[in-house]
Amino acid sequence: MRTKQQGSITLFLALILTLVFSLFFSLLEAARVQGLDRIAERSILLELESALGEYQPQLWKNYRLLFLDAGNDKGELDFAFLEGHWMEEARLQQKGAGFYQIALQSLEITSHSLATDVHGAAFEQQACKAIKEQLAAGAANALKQKLQEGEKVAEESLEMEQQWESAKDAMTKAESIKQDAEETDSKQQTQEVQSQPQKREPAHKKELPENPVESVDLLKKSAILTFVVENPAELSVKTINISDTLRHRKISPGNLKIPQNGISDKIWFLQYLNHYFSCKTEAGNAKLTDHALDYELEYCIAGKASDQENLQKTVKRLLLIRQAGNFTTIMQDGKKQALAMEIAAAAVGFTGVPPLIQAVQIGILLAWSYIESILDVRCLLAGGSVPLVKQITDWKSDVALGEEILKEKKEQTKSQKEGLDYREYLQILLLLVKEKTLVQRAMDVVEQNIRKIEPAFRMNHQIHGMQLEGLYSARPLFLGFVTGVKRKAGDYHFRESHLDFYLK
Template sequence: MKQRFCSGSVSIFYVLILVGLISVLFAFLEAARVSALKTNVHLLTGQAEDAVYASYQPELWEQYHLLFWEESGEGNTGTFPEVCNLQKDAVEQNWESQQFGHNFFFLQAHCSKVEVEQYQLATDDNGAGYYQQAANWMRQNVAEDVLKTVLQSVTESKTDGLEQRGELQEQEVFQALEQMDQSGKTAQTRELPEETGNQEQTRVLAEAQEIKEAEVDAGKTGENSRVELANRSDLQNPLEWMKAVKKNGVLALVMPEQNVSNKELGQTEGVNHTHSAKGSWQQEKTASVTDRLLFGLYCRAHFSDATQERGDRALDYEMEYLIGGKNADQENLKAVVNRLLLMREGANLLYLETDSTKSQEAMSVALALTSVVANPELAEPVKHAILAAWAYAESISDVRILLNGGKVSLVKNDTQWHTDLKHLGDALNTSEKNTEQEGLSYDGYLQLLLWTTSEEKIRQRSMNLIEQNTGVCMNQMAGKIKCSVEYEAQPLFWNLVQLGNNEIGSYHFAEDSEVCYAESKK
């Protein structure tokens, strides 16, 4: 009996020690399992993010290299149920794939909740998300030296004020014509002055007198006779010629033989109208000069212009639309051509004023014209008006060259000058054959005009074109989505050493899921 009792007491002692050791072992195993569960749910969250990244809107990427999630539900309430369901399904599918042959898996964790905390739509903050994506794509696809060259071109072109100068020049021409008309009323019967030895002056005097005689013979007065006579190749008063050709319209002057697109945008509201849907993402990054330049290059790469039409688009002249903002191709092209003419007028007049030979030639014509109206005091202002008309003729030649695929220098020299004061009408026959190898193409001049256009308007108009061409709605495109993901897992080893009736609750884990198409994943 005694020996049997001693043997039994020793066995109970060892059993208690063994139970304690097993409890400690299971505690370590459970702690290790909890740590592994945290790692596993982090991996599951990353895999769920990848599922969202892979579900981008395909049309935007194929045509415009933009990555956005499209919430296809009616109305955007900010909950993004499709994103939440996609991530839940991705977590469950990834968890099921880890169960090889339906064997027991130690790291079972179920996604219990996915909730959107913040998101950014493409139209938020004047299209900041769209703008940043476009700039980032161009940054990865343009050489640094090309970027520096374009930046230097737009920042050092010295085109500021040229358009305003061109407008003043045209006003100067019309004012000079009005002054000459008033002076001519008192000198209609005045005879031609005797030749003074200046052959150029004598020639122009004779032409001016011939114009007046032709008007009297034909019995014509007023604007109709003036227009007809000004268009004659053998009788060209520079001021009358300019006034006459401007009546034809800018497109008839620079594109007489080309078919102009008649496409127009529909009446449907685009992103340039106010949208009710707005995201909650806090935008911190501000656009830099480099970003603005990159966005301009992006527009050049993805939108067509008058020299490279695309028939499958809502508008053929998309770059012109970004600058002009009209609903019709013709109106946008007119706006751009008019701005180019004004810009070139200003630049061309600056050159003419520095060329003494051409200035003297203009003065000879001015003296002849003012002598006919018996008011030589007008010679100086008429000379400036003639130079302005000459600059206008050269501008027509420049724009014709650009639209035919040629190049035109911003600042010209004598060898690059195409028109002759004696034959301004020849400007209407200029083609790309007259161009120089140096200078900017039509595409380059569009970049200059784009640089002077409001950045906010360019963003809105470009997104409007994207909507028209793809059928998507940009205010339903999310570029950034931040979600909170909750997981639940049941204890395993603790259940084997549970003491008493107290049940051990489940484990809960929380992870942040952030989908950001505009930036690369870390």
């Protein structure tokens, strides 16, 4: 049978043990606090990654763009809704207890960047990255060379417009000289007609084609689509509310600087637009079944409210580029230049002013080149190809026929084996659009299309990057107080934040 033994410790030993256990639990709690701090850091990182994982599905599905939609059903930017949604998900995951149990008290988006910031820099960066992952670099280099050649021709078209105006001025001056001469001759005509025998006209006078400058000038001001489209009644009649596009809306920017990664390049961006956007002749690769506009590339060029307005403006610009290319060709044809000189001499030769005659000759050649351009654009819209600068043997129009050849509703599908198709010519026109304007119009197209599915969608509500701040709390486990840790209502509080972007 065991007997109970009485024991005792000295007061000094009791104090020593108290100090030892206090030190032990203090160290244990301090280690736990450090662990809780690391867990809070990891938790805010996971919360941010989880938040960015809720990207806008339609943008990714149709355009391979990653943005977080921060808009609500009323079309307003609403961070509170997102923060509340994330808090609710976090609470569902906070179950049970443990040595490192920590609770999320609040989440806040302290800074953010939007797709529309810095003229759509994030949108352009993501678009370039998306297309680079799908196309080889050689394709962009080949396109770049073609676009550079096309850009030179486009620059020449601006100079030719000046020559065109000079030709019209020359004809106006010639008409003024003719009127002055007729007024002078009319005073002497009655006296001379009785005293002088009547002169006979030459029996065989060469018939020359009519000067086409005036008719082509009227043609340029007309609804040109009727001459280049086989059936104008089949053109798209879709329109958008231009007053609700990004350029006409008040847009609040984000407060976070977008990282410069060197991905953006206009040539790659043009490739992206060419890949995903539709035009008059072809659909794009976006998987949408309903588009706000059918001629999306043309909208990026013209920026008008309707498909027909955009096509009209695009065709007029395309005609000027083709006119410049055709003028280069016609200046290599001596016969056509000689014929133009004969027509010019017949029209204004009575002035006896060589500069006027030469200016009108250039105007006739430009008018002839424009008529040829209409046939070229008709060919392009029918799915054919046309070189930037054609060979003399490829010339199709006859200045003697004037507008008659344009009234023939025949499909002009024959083209050179080597040439640019309609989409490639659109790339040249897109290259001439200011980059900021081009990116903004591209965002308009994407926004209007997504609205067909989600009416409240806004591109200026799409988050590209953000800094998320979380407040975490934990209860003391071993001590009621640990020096150096901020406490509120008896708990430890850890405030952590993390910054991340969809594209760094």
